[in-house]
Amino acid sequence: MPLPRLFADDIRALRGETEKPAAGSERERIGRLAERAARSSLPVLIEGEPGSGAPALARAIHDCGERRERSFIRLHAGEAPVQGLSSRLPAALKEAHGGTLFIDDVERLGADDQSELLAFLHRQDGARSPRRHDVRIVAAGLDIAGSVRSGHFREDLFYALQALPISVRPLRAQREAIADWAHRFVRRFAADEGKRIRGLSAEAAGLLARYDWPGNLRQLENAVYRAVILAEGPFLTPTEFPQIASHLQGRRIEIPPLPIAQAPVLQTTYASERIARRDPNALPLVDDAGDMFTLADLEAQAIRFALAHYRGRMSAISRHLGIGRSTLYRKLKELGLSDEAA
Known part of the structure; x- marks a missing residue:
């Protein structure tokens, strides 16, 4: 350490x-x-x-x-x-x-x-x-x-x-120093593990500063070490600190929305209807008719979302979905997404 x-x-x-x-x-x-x-x-x-x-x-x-x-x-x-x-x-x-x-x-x-x-x-x-x-x-x-x-x-x-x-x-009495300590741990562990990680994202730094750290520096050290091991990008994000995020009430890990395909414009004589804005990251549970999607449909939506969000990185997708890679490949084939994954 x-x-x-x-x-x-x-x-x-x-x-x-x-x-x-x-x-x-x-x-x-x-x-x-x-x-x-x-x-x-x-x-x-x-x-x-x-x-x-x-x-x-x-x-x-x-x-x-x-x-x-x-x-x-x-x-x-x-x-x-x-x-x-x-x-x-x-x-x-x-x-x-x-x-x-x-x-x-x-x-x-x-x-x-x-x-x-x-x-x-x-x-x-x-x-x-x-x-x-x-x-x-x-x-x-x-x-x-x-x-x-x-x-x-x-x-x-x-x-x-x-x-x-x-x-x-204690760390809770020096919150301004938490990000500094975390950055130093990142540099040390990244060098030890041979990973090219440049530091913390601004959102991750804010997340760590909000936590009280009852285990102080040793707890922060262990949390950063796990995050470095799990990280696949150049910066650590809140995704690599799930336990910390779960302890902060009301905390949500935001992920970028999927690209939304432009639907063809239909010429109609009906008056336009105002539609409330929805969170693009939320997966709908019901269809336009008000009926719930089946579990298979929801699973397909989640897989498509993960495929775009993790940019086809199979190890990250299988880990965050909680399924094995062989199972993931089989489901991609069933959904006709094998070519897109490749």
């Missing part, structure tokens, strides 16, 4: 190695904090909702710092055994010697574990201590300050970890 690479790209951009992100943007704010953290060995505390990219950001800080050639070890506090983190912390510190130890969900540490971690940080400050480990600590959590207020997390440990704090806002 490209998320760690994208955070690292922003750090390098702020060092002048690549084009810098827009001034005042969320990318610039996070990038500047991460770049400052990468140049230091002080503890870092990342706060953000699940999916906001804390592990990826921690990895980017490690990869852009002086410890990049050493180990990056992740310890998930939420997966600690019954006896607590204490049994795993010494081994993790030894394994991470010279590198970085990332502790995820740090607010879920028990009281004994918090004491041991605080003692380690104090030993880090004591240069004469024979037990001192050369390990950089990066911790992450959802609301550590709230855990301090509720009495579940030690205040002194909170301040010890907060030497360099980084707060990552």
Whole structure:
């Protein structure tokens, strides 16, 4: 997944190695904090909702710092055994010697574990201590300050970890940045998959900006990855984000109408009758006499529509109609559309 690479790209951009992100943007704010953290060995505390990219950001800080050639070890506090983190912390510190130890969900540490971690940080400050480990600590959590207020997390440990704090806002609080993140994911995934996709259509960008993204960057990353895999055109459209579109009430994916053949003009002596305009994309359910079309007739209309809309691309037509290609070819032959498909 490209998320760690994208955070690292922003750090390098702020060092002048690549084009810098827009001034005042969320990318610039996070990038500047991460770049400052990468140049230091002080503890870092990342706060953000699940999916906001804390592990990826921690990895980017490690990869852009002086410890990049050493180990990056992740310890998930939420997966600690019954006896607590204490049994795993010494081994993790030894394994991470010279590198970085990332502790995820740090607010879920028990009281004994918090004491041991605080003692380690104090030993880090004591240069004469024979037990001192050369390990950089990066911790992450959802609301550590709230855990301090509720009495579940030690205040002194909170301040010890907060030497360099980084707060990552949820995507719903930075809607102006959603399209930018999505475009960056598109470029990365398209390059990885060898596909020539230039970006998002304006309508797709608007669709993504309207969604709340409860899974934050990770959910957006996964949605864009699926869209890139499915895409057959140069731009991603709302068609490649069906799950997102279905969650937005009243959202309809518009598709261009079929070319309408010009009917011959009949000369009559009758007065003209005003006819209400109809949506050219809508398939009628009744004929001119008011009788419903048969299912076979409706199926034929849908196939003709898909054939024109997807410009004869059989894989796209069969996928979006939900039928196999052999079935599609048989139905085209029955409808006399084989030559048109070819």
